[in-house]
Amino acid sequence: MATPLRPSISPDTEFFWNGLRERLLFIQRCSSCGALRHPPRPMCPHCLSTEWDTIESAGRGTVHSFVMPQHPQFPFMDYPYIVALIDLAEGIRLVSNLIGIEPENAWIDMPVEVCFTEFDDGFVLHQFRPEER
């Protein structure tokens, strides 16, 4: 099993990674104007408020773009793997892996849903798989 590199976490971003441990995909929301934003940051670029809370994403979206990195081969990854840029239904975009599908069967705009993968030491990462209808 891959042993993914661990993120650095700041006070601005820790809610996101803490949410993953609970199998929750959080999106930051401006408390003032309601705009969603990702990656997390302290200020809303629309209204300049530093007040924010979060919503729980339904975890559904579509693949905006995807690629299969092959070189250099990182010892902590299992090959092949798919990196996908996901358009979440809530209207934000994030990078993740697309799993549970062979690369040749994946396609741009395909519907996907979030799943949570737990690695050896309990680290949980959000990944996406083909949506089950």
Added chain:
Amino acid sequence: MSGLSGRAAIVGIGQTEFSKDSGRTELQLACEAVRAALADAGVTPADVDGLVTFSQDTTEEMELGRNLGFDEITMFSRITYGGGAAAATVQQAAMAITSGAAECVVVYRAFNERSGLRFGNFGGSLSTMPLWLSWYAPFGLLSPASWIAVHARRYMHEYGVTNADFGRIAVVDRHHASTNPNAWFYGRPITIDDHQASPWVVEPVVRLLDCCQESDGGVALVITSAERARDLPQPPAIITAAAQGATGDAEMMTSYYRDTVTGLPEIGLVGRQLWQQSGLSPADIDTAFLYDHFTPFVFVQLEELGFCGLGEAKEFATIERLSVGGELPINTSGGLLGEAYIHGMNGITEVVRQIRGTAVNQVNDVEHALVTAGTGVPTSGLILSRD
């Protein structure tokens, strides 16, 4: 025309050999490149009063000055965002000269990017994870090639472009490199078939032959006023336009959160300024050096700069048009793919040689030449002209 246009010139260029293992320190490479540039310009170390380099450069200004015997330096500045800094170093020098902050500015960039820290394996060799990379590294999105490929895959999807189409850029670059003795790939042109037979770096976007090299070497420039340039030995390369560009919701190579990820708005912003400052249009450009760390973004640059429309690079970017003898010869030294990857600075020296008429792959009667800096990052560009 802007206040900058026509008021300063590149009067000296210098470089080390370009290699995969220089066998000496980055500091020494910088010193050698600057020494060569000063000699080319016909100025002495005592004349130098300004220094500009990249924020990523490891050579301290005062250490360089101690080696070269600089005396009083009145302006020193560094430009951020990796290869996006390349043309901006020249803009910074021109602004200093135009404002009176300095009269003779040395620009330098030197690194052992092959034998030392390799950008291509950057993410895998980190001791601490930068915060911005934390949104990508856990998923194995860790190399510059893979960062740009996420953009380019969507571009391919929207405009019906294939990896073989991008291969034309590699063929042009390697053809130009094949006749440049300073190029790593001197004497080694490639065909589209060679390109298509090279292994994937990031499937299905970037093959090995779509990637720039990793190189050791140094490049330096000397910049002074256009007036003074006319008293110096080399034909000046007049700085007709110089601009930086950063646009909203940007990251360093991973600007995935904008409505569209297929363009390079930073290059578009640079281009609009270059045309406005110079009063020129794409049809006036005789040759260009388009930053070619990875071939897909050369397509996008052609579009953002207005050489063709959005999504039209697939038709526009033919081998014939982009080669010496064609309508818009690009990367005539072989580019960062074919000559060397000196963070874009060897593109500026090549454009200066084209203006002087001394390039090994000389384009006929070059009046205006355009050069861009790193793409996918906040970036910069120049138009240089014959006096």
